[in-house]
Amino acid sequence: MTTTVTNSTLTLEPISTKSVRTYKDSPGIVVKKTKSVPNEIIDAQSASLYSKIHNDWRDDLVRDGYAVIKNAIPKDRAENYQQEAFKWMKSFGNDELDFDDPKTWRKENLPPVDADINAYNCYGVTHEKFVWDARMEPGVLGEFEKLWGTDELLASFDALNVTFPNRADAPEMKPWPHFDQSPFKPGLHCVQGIISLSNHGPADGGLVVYRGSNNLFNKFFATQVRKEDWDEFNYYQLSESQLKWFIDNGCEEIKVNCEPGDLVLWDSRTCHWGMVPTEKSNTIRTVIYSCFTPAKFASEEALDTKKELFESFSGTTHWPHADLTAVRNPVIKPIHRPQPLSMPELSDKLLKLAGAKHY
Ligand SMILES: [Fe+2]
Numbered sequence: 001m002t003t004t005v006t007n008s009t010l011t012l013e014p015i016s017t018k019s020v021r022t023y024k025d026s027p028g029i030v031v032k033k034t035k036s037v038p039n040e041i042i043d044a045q046s047a048s049l050y051s052k053i054h055n056d057w058r059d060d061l062v063r064d065g066y067a068v069i070k071n072a073i074p075k076d077r078a079e080n081y082q083q084e085a086f087k088w089m090k091s092f093g094n095d096e097l098d099f100d101d102p103k104t105w106r107k108e109n110l111p112p113v114d115a116d117i118n119a120y121n122c123y124g125v126t127h128e129k130f131v132w133d134a135r136m137e138p139g140v141l142g143e144f145e146k147l148w149g150t151d152e153l154l155a156s157f158d159a160l161n162v163t164f165p166n167r168a169d170a171p172e173m174k175p176w177p178h179f180d181q182s183p184f185k186p187g188l189h190c191v192q193g194i195i196s197l198s199n200h201g202p203a204d205g206g207l208v209v210y211r212g213s214n215n216l217f218n219k220f221f222a223t224q225v226r227k228e229d230w231d232e233f234n235y236y237q238l239s240e241s242q243l244k245w246f247i248d249n250g251c252e253e254i255k256v257n258c259e260p261g262d263l264v265l266w267d268s269r270t271c272h273w274g275m276v277p278t279e280k281s282n283t284i285r286t287v288i289y290s291c292f293t294p295a296k297f298a299s300e301e302a303l304d305t306k307k308e309l310f311e312s313f314s315g316t317t318h319w320p321h322a323d324l325t326a327v328r329n330p331v332i333k334p335i336h337r338p339q340p341l342s343m344p345e346l347s348d349k350l351l352k353l354a355g356a357k358h359y
Helices: 039-051 057-064 075-089 129-135 138-148 213-224 240-248 300-311 348-353
Strands: 011-014 020-023 026-032 066-069 153-155 160-163 191-196 206-210 253-255 263-267 272-275 285-289 292-294 325-327
Touching: 039 057, 039 138, 057 066, 057 138, 057 263, 075 129, 075 160, 075 191, 075 285, 129 138, 129 285, 138 153, 138 191, 138 263, 138 292, 153 348, 191 292, 206 240, 206 263, 213 240
Parallel strands: none
Antiparallel strands: 011 020, 020 026, 026 325, 066 263, 153 292, 160 285, 191 263, 191 285, 206 253, 206 272
């Protein structure tokens, strides 16, 4: 069995052990499955979230499966983070790249990995100072603390996304509606986040969600997917007819619009995909994916892996505490960059969020 995981050319191929997968076309990427925490711990953590009305964005998240938190970061700081992201994009000897000149927006002028999926998590970018600074903004980290009811969290080492509008050589990207959670995990295990560093108007790229699909996640798998087709890995892509089932059950397709400094959150059980800019857009989509989950969700084994990943400045998937994907410098077209260009301040707080130090 081969499972397409994105609309890119990457394919997942199971190998001999059930706990590890590799990407056929990207030998630098290893998906390591770790033991899941008991559902009782998961459910206890989110009990207060579901047990009352909060009169803030948490009500949207529970009802709709997603929420937009306006001005999580002051606009000027968000714009500064975008400039830092642009500097990183130009740090590979690719001096030809000019953010003001669309003619230079070509694959050969972009960082030497992942240009086709617009998301970068190699070469230590997920540990650059500006990325950690954005994650640890009070309006980002603080909202995740509010969500989970604890300040003992773990951070994902998630990707930077920079997508140029109307890039002449960009491959066609079709919708890939999916869940980022296994049906074997029925509760609230993970909430994903986008720190918006650019405008996301109707014509610009951005997150597309199916409103309320989070609340149909368990019913969908129980009634529409044979149990032998359930996968323990946290990814499930929907067919057209499966997506129609959600639409027929009232889940409206929503393109989430937001501005620089906004934080978008969604439940990993909410069906979603990332829309590239339409031809009417002239905005360079820039976001930092950022998720936090309670440290108590991680097993000792996962914490060991997490520490190892941090110390090698590796990237991960959205999941901060389990099924950690090591995204190291790729074997193909190697560039020697063992650490971020600009190191983050290794504060006690950061090391705990990174899993490099215990709470
Ligand atoms: Fe996703």
